[in-house]
Amino acid sequence: ASIGHEIRNPLTTVRGFLQLFQGRNEYAQDKQNMEVMITELDRANSIITEFLSLAKNRMINLKPHNLNRTIEGLYPLIYAAALLEGKEICLELAPDIPGVLADENEIRQLILNLTRNAIEAVSKGGKVTISTCFDGKYMVLAIKDTGCGIPAEIYEKLGMPFLTTKENGTGLGLAVCYRIVQRHNARIEVITGAGGTTFCVRFSRPV
Numbered sequence: 001a002s003i004g005h006e007i008r009n010p011l012t013t014v015r016g017f018l019q020l021f022q023g024r025n026e027y028a029q030d031k032q033n034m035e036v037m038i039t040e041l042d043r044a045n046s047i048i049t050e051f052l053s054l055a056k057n058r059m060i061n062l063k064p065h066n067l068n069r070t071i072e073g074l075y076p077l078i079y080a081a082a083l084l085e086g087k088e089i090c091l092e093l094a095p096d097i098p099g100v101l102a103d104e105n106e107i108r109q110l111i112l113n114l115t116r117n118a119i120e121a122v123s124k125g126g127k128v129t130i131s132t133c134f135d136g137k138y139m140v141l142a143i144k145d146t147g148c149g150i151p152a153e154i155y156e157k158l159g160m161p162f163l164t165t166k167e168n169g170t171g172l173g174l175a176v177c178y179r180i181v182q183r184h185n186a187r188i189e190v191i192t193g194a195g196g197t198t199f200c201v202r203f204s205r206p207v
């Protein structure tokens with residue numbers, strides 16, 4: 001079996017027992033701690049999932065695809081997350097853009113990871129702009145924030161697994177993004193400064 005299963009199966013067993021014990025009166029005083037344990041197991045599980053998605057030989061399903069549709073589909077989710085933190089989300093989607101060959105799930109992941117970073121980078125009242133355009137050759141997806149930029153020592157290592165400056169960060173978000181971009185024969189460009197950061201993804205082969 002894969003390493004994923006080998007690690008996940010024991011986690012699932014432990015999680016099952018915790019859930020069972022949670023319902024027992026004799027453990028009433030530990031109920032809350034068990035909830036924490038379950039949450040932590042779930043976190044370990046999702047880190048494994050994320051890490052495994054870095055695998056080089058992963059199968060992806062490329063189909064003609066309109067980036068605007070994906071962004072519009074994710075918008076309610078992104079908007080709610082930003083609103084909760086008092087941050088602004090702005091969409092600037094070019095009409096009638098050509099499609100790209102893409103894997104729907106991976107593109108969703110890419111947009112969510114970049115947007116989450118952008119939301120995390122801005123302070124209350126800050127703004128995140130998601131835009132698309134066709135520059136004549138490439139389909140461009142850009143996520144721009146008004147945060148304080150990426151420090152040089154982090155910028156140099158961007159995309160390295162487990163690189164993080166966040167207390168609760170895993171440092172897998174961008175590693176996953178870079179892998180997705182690579183699998184799509186796309187390019188990622190990062191423009192960063194004191195006024196904020198823009199992640200630009202250029203997709204070739206418009207269809």
Ligand SMILES: Nc1ncnc2c1ncn2[C@@H]1O[C@H](COP(=O)(O)OP(=O)(O)OP(=O)(O)O)[C@@H](O)[C@H]1O
Nearest residue numbers: 117118121149164165166169170171172173174197
């Ligand atoms: N838009 C941004 N503005 C400023 N810094 C950023 C931005 N995006 C990424 N970074 C920096 O790059 C680091 C790595 O980002 P990455 O998304 O890989 O991990 P993370 O956000 O720390 O954790 P997670 O695994 O939860 O995504 C971040 O910790 C942060 O320091």
Ligand SMILES: [Mg+2]
Nearest residue numbers: 116117173174
């Ligand atoms: Mg992140």
